[in-house]
Amino acid sequence: MAVADLMDQVATTRLDELVSWCRKNSLWPMPFATACCGIELMAAGASRHDIARFGSEVFRFSPRQCDLMIVAGRVVMKMLPVLQRIWQQMPEPKWCISMGACASTGGVFDTYCVVQGIDRFIPVDMYVPGCPPRPEQLIQAVVDLQEKILREGTMFGKEFYIASRQQTKRALQEL
Amino acid sequence: MNMLPIEETVDALRAAFGDLPASEFRGTTRVVVPAEKIYDVLKLLKEKHQFDLLVDITCVDYLNYPGAKDRFGLVYLLAGTGANRRLTIRAFVNEPEPAVRSVVSLWKGANWLEREVWDMFGIQFEGHPDLRRILMPEEFAAFPLRKDYPLQGFGERHNFPVLKRGES
Numbered sequence: 305m306a307v308a309d310l311m312d313q314v315a316t317t318r319l320d321e322l323v324s325w326c327r328k329n330s331l332w333p334m335p336f337a338t339a340c341c342g343i344e345l346m347a348a349g350a351s352r353h354d355i356a357r358f359g360s361e362v363f364r365f366s367p368r369q370c371d372l373m374i375v376a377g378r379v380v381m382k383m384l385p386v387l388q389r390i391w392q393q394m395p396e397p398k399w400c401i402s403m404g405a406c407a408s409t410g411g412v413f414d415t416y417c418v419v420q421g422i423d424r425f426i427p428v429d430m431y432v433p434g435c436p437p438r439p440e441q442l443i444q445a446v447v448d449l450q451e452k453i454l455r456e457g458t459m460f461g462k463e464f465y466i467a468s469r470q471q472t473k474r475a476l477q478e479l
Numbered sequence: 480m481n482m483l484p485i486e487e488t489v490d491a492l493r494a495a496f497g498d499l500p501a502s503e504f505r506g507t508t509r510v511v512v513p514a515e516k517i518y519d520v521l522k523l524l525k526e527k528h529q530f531d532l533l534v535d536i537t538c539v540d541y542l543n544y545p546g547a548k549d550r551f552g553l554v555y556l557l558a559g560t561g562a563n564r565r566l567t568i569r570a571f572v573n574e575p576e577p578a579v580r581s582v583v584s585l586w587k588g589a590n591w592l593e594r595e596v597w598d599m600f601g602i603q604f605e606g607h608p609d610l611r612r613i614l615m616p617e618e619f620a621a622f623p624l625r626k627d628y629p630l631q632g633f634g635e636r637h638n639f640p641v642l643k644r645g646e647s
Contacts, residue, residue, distance in 0.1 A: 416629070
């Protein structure tokens with residue numbers, strides 16, 4: 305084989321980028337669907353909108369097989385320990401999409417029992433506004449998350465450990 | 480089956496328990512009974528007047544309500560399935576320790592209904608076999624449907640550990 309032919313068959317890249325490219329194209333979502341956003345989540349997975357076009361159609365109901373948690377719907381106080389436990393059961397690297405107004409901010413449910421935004425208690429990568437969001441919006445969030453993974457992803461998950469990024473998260477202390 | 484008119488039932492209650500105030504609203508009769516006699520009243524209604532179904536137990540907090548003399552108003556909704564009759568029994572209880580006798584021994588279905596009233600209003604049901612919270616988490620300390628409980632709570636929503644990246 306001549307050296308000139310070799311150039312057509314070999315691609316050079318960074319290892320981080322190669323790994324991230326693999327990861328981004330097979331996000332396995334964990335549907336944490338508690339309310340009407342869950343219906344739109346199902347619509348996004350069904351034939352009309354078909355999230356499989358973007359490589360994340362493999363919904364798994366075991367957190368141990370997933371790397372993308374989609375929190376769709378309001379989370380009440382009694383459910384939050386469950387949510388945190390499921391998040392901890394997911395293997396690294398993992399990402400989280402907060403779908404809809406209720407998961408992101410509590411929405412209209414500013415009452416004693418509804419958590420005012422899951423990002424106060426677990427890390428969130430992508431927020432989808434809407435009440436509920438259209439399936440296209442969720443798919444856009446997945447596409448944006450894929451871009452984010454490709455842009456900043458590293459083989460050993462260094463991007464998750466940057467202290468400055470941790471501090472920008474809204475934390476309990478600010479309340 | 481003898482079909483008693485609702486007036487006869489009210490008269491029988493008055494004969495047994497004294498002059499009880501009764502009123503009618505949209506075809507349903509309400510009778511107010513003393514809280515300490517609630518078990519006896521419901522037992523009589525179940526056994527002698529064919530009110531075999533306990534539809535619901537609920538409660539109203541009359542804090543700052545114009546003209547209200549008592550704090551909590553318990554509501555027992557009864558139905559007689561044979562004669563297709565309905566009757567509302569009310570009883571008033573007050574702080575510091577609002578309590579009535581449990582009716583679980585009359586209707587097993589009262590178990591969860593009384594637990595809900597306990598959970599939301601903090602009314603003790605004496606003789607209840609298992610008076611635990613039914614809706615709120617077990618460690619929850621307040622009674623959220625009381626009028627003096629703030630809508631957004633006392634900060635119970637924030638008592639959870641914050642999970643960050645790299646910690647799980």
